Amino acid sequence: MHSFDALAGGWDAVCGASGARGTLRLSAFRSVRRLPGPTAPPAHVVRYRCGCGDDHDLLMSGDELDWAPIRSAFGAHYDLMTGRMGEDPDGGVDLWWRSMRRGHWPVVLHCAHHPNPVPAWPSCLRALEPDDERAVSHLLVHYECPLCERRGTQLMRPQALELVPRLH
Ligand SMILES: [Zn+2]
Ligand SMILES: [Zn+2]
Known part of the structure; x- marks a missing residue:
């Protein structure tokens, strides 16, 4: 289970080479492949560019991919009244x-x-090709449209792939 840390802006992931814990952001995804077969909920193999410089594969359920970011977003917050970290389980969903x-x-x-x-949703992405792997300014994003199920591509900045709610 890969939980999503709203403050770090990504899922927790462990490097397969060094064992180092890291944050996996959506902009580090390189491909998303839905496993064939009637798995419920669907499972996806996410290939991502790790901080170690290699690509790793991660098995993620549709729930982890699409819902974990929404459920977690800022659910934990610093409570000024008590001076402690508070947990608001519905905070992220509401935002x-x-x-x-x-x-x-x-x-x-x-x-x-x-x-x-x-x-x-993240599970609609199929492949992400950065212009420059060492200093990404744009990514060519291949997706499968959730409305018509046709494939398409669009150019996106990494900032557009940040999983944060925007209220303005
Ligand atoms: Zn790694
Ligand atoms: Zn469409």
Whole structure:
């Protein structure tokens, strides 16, 4: 189980080479492959670029991929009244709900077959090709549109792949 840390902005992941713990951000994803077969919930093999410089594979459920970021977002917060870290289990869901009503979904796709931006999820991504692996300024993102199931590509900045709710 790979939990999502909203403050670090990614899932926890352990480097297969060094054993070092790290944060796996969506912009470090290089491919997402849904495993064939009637698995419920669906399982995905995520290949990502690790801090060690190699690519590693991670098995992630659809739930970890799409829902963990929303459930966790800022659920833990510093409580000024008690001076301790507080836990608000619904905090993240509420923030994301407000964000999504403003059109800021976890992933926003621009499929050529729809007039408006398409609300999407990390599991809709299929491959990410950075312009420069050492200093990424753009990624060519290949996706499968959740509305029409057609494949498409779009250019995205890493900032557009940050899994944070936006309230303005
Ligand atoms: Zn590694
Ligand atoms: Zn579409």
